[in-house]
Amino acid sequence: MKVLLTGAGGFLGWHTRIRLHAQGEHEVTVVTRDTWADLATLVAGADAVVHIAGVNRGSDAEVEDGNVRLAQDVTDAVRAAGHPVRVVYANSIQDGNGTPYGTGKARGAEALGALRADGHDVVDVRLPNIFGEHGRPRYNSFVATFVHAVAAGETPQVADRPVELLHVQGAAQVLIEALTTTEQRLDPKGTQVGVAEVLDLLLEFEASYTTGEFPDLSTPFRIDLFNTYRAALFPQRYPxxxxxxxxxxxxxxxxxxxxxxxxxxxxxxxxxxxxxxxxxxxxxxxxxxxxxxxxxxxxxxxxxxxxxxxxxxxxxxxxxxxxxxxxxxxxxxxxxxxxxxxxxxxxxxxxxxxxxxxxxxxxxxx
Known part of the structure; x- marks a missing residue:
């Protein structure tokens, strides 16, 4: 399948691209900010679009309208393609929660969903909070912020609350599965954890790994969080x-x-x-x-x-x-x-x- 990946230069986009590369089952073309103007031409040569590009920082209007504009651009390009194109939308559990981001994602889902009436398959993937290697602090997730703070010897302030976290490679896998699913919506589940617990684990990792010792890696969540933490240390703390x-x-x-x-x-x-x-x-x-x-x-x-x-x-x-x-x-x-x-x-x-x-x-x- 010829797959077009938008937002390939971002956090989730990079992880999805590398997983597609590892699996080797699809021919992938990437779209970044630099090539967005070529979107219609690129979609015309694709069998599917995995739409990850989004806006999650800026003024309220920039966030809401930015996500709508990107989704509308994809919608217009698919309509102009002249053949059926499957669209996989990296949506969020914040869809429709009343925030500018949630409203923008919801309006984007509505625009893309309208393609079904034209004979195109559209899969809405509602992702929970994602975390993972190479996330940007104070941008992608609180986990990235905590990781970089702990790596710098700082202990961030915590407002504890429960949160559902999904490692970004798990999110990427669901987006890839959406290329062939018969469902119109997928709701992947993450790990239920407390914000304070995440910080405690990172501090545990720091205390252990500073000596070169590997911490307890007995659960998938610990492994994913440890990989996230040590990515922030590379290459400064090596060998x-x-x-x-x-x-x-x-x-x-x-x-x-x-x-x-x-x-x-x-x-x-x-x-x-x-x-x-x-x-x-x-x-x-x-x-x-x-x-x-x-x-x-x-x-x-x-x-x-x-x-x-x-x-x-x-x-x-x-x-x-x-x-x-x-x-x-x-x-x-x-x-x-x-x-x-x-x-x-x-x-x-x-x-x-x-x-x-x-x-x-x-x-x-x-």
């Missing part, structure tokens, strides 16, 4: 120094400490000049620790250009934990065999490996 304990017998280095959940360790040997890795993950927490030899660990956030490199050596033990959504590799840059230990937070499952091949040295649009 993580490991403390050697040496005596007359030699040296002992503790490479991984984990307080709960699954875990799997492995090691590899790599001859000089060879590169391993060249893949990314959607949720897996993976640690590289060079035990012997010299190497460069390179990472690039998917659909971005900048490559970040860490030179590492077994003579100064350290660890680098791979952020999700970043292609990564390790290259033996020395003259001897490289020995690397790998640890992941979950057991390897051949039917769901969460490992997607992709080179680090590649431009964002390639």
């Amino acid at each position: 993580i120094a490991l403390r050697p304990n040496s005596d007359a017998r030699g040296t002992f280095v503790e490479t991984v400490r984990s307080r709960g959940g699954e875990g799997q360790s492995s090691f590899s040997t790599t001859v000089p000049g060879v590169t391993r890795g060249e893949h990314y993950h959607l949720s897996k927490i993976e640690r590289f620790a060079v035990v012997q030899g010299s190497a460069t660990i390179a990472l690039r956030r998917m659909f971005h250009d900048e490559v970040i490199e860490f030179p590492v050596t077994g003579d100064a033990p350290c660890a680098v934990d791979m952020p999700v959504g970043w292609a990564h590799n390790i290259t033996n840059t020395g003259e001897d065999v490289l020995v690397t230990q790998f640890w992941s937070h979950e057991l390897f499952r051949p039917d769901a490996p969460d490992t997607f091949p992709h080179p680090v040295a590649q431009e964002a649009q390639a």
Whole structure:
């Protein structure tokens, strides 16, 4: 299916794009602010539109009217396409709650829903509060605000209340499922949690991970929140120094400490000049620790250009934990065999490996 993704440069758009890329089932064309003027032409060549682009900050009028305008632009482009186009609308549980954002999303849903009378399938996806890696503080969610505050050594003020939180990759999966569903509306559910509980968990993560120790990762919500937290630390806090304990017998280095959940360790040997890795993950927490030899660990956030490199050596033990959504590799840059230990937070499952091949040295649009 040829899928057009609006808002691809934003938080939910990036996560949806990377999940579509990982699954490899659809041909995806992205629409950003820079290419919005080409919307009608792009829709004419598509089988479906996943409409994520939206406005959630600004004056009341800018928020409400902005969301309506974007939805109307999609509506007009679909009507002009000349063939049936499925539309998946990233709506919100705030639809119709009386706020400018809720009113704008509701009016957008009404405009898009009118396409059904013209023979187009429209799926309204009512998303709860979403959170995840690379969210912008004071913009995307309170979770992003808390994450960046805790990472900076601050403790934000909390007005506690219950909230339903859905990790952004879960939201992306529902939007993808909407491409083939027979339903006209989907209401994905998140995790019921208190705002104060989220902050307490982040403070727990900070206290543990500051020492290089992994916190309790025994539930999916803890894993998702920890991945969100550590994304805010990258690359400033890496690599993580490991403390050697040496005596007359030699040296002992503790490479991984984990307080709960699954875990799997492995090691590899790599001859000089060879590169391993060249893949990314959607949720897996993976640690590289060079035990012997010299190497460069390179990472690039998917659909971005900048490559970040860490030179590492077994003579100064350290660890680098791979952020999700970043292609990564390790290259033996020395003259001897490289020995690397790998640890992941979950057991390897051949039917769901969460490992997607992709080179680090590649431009964002390639």
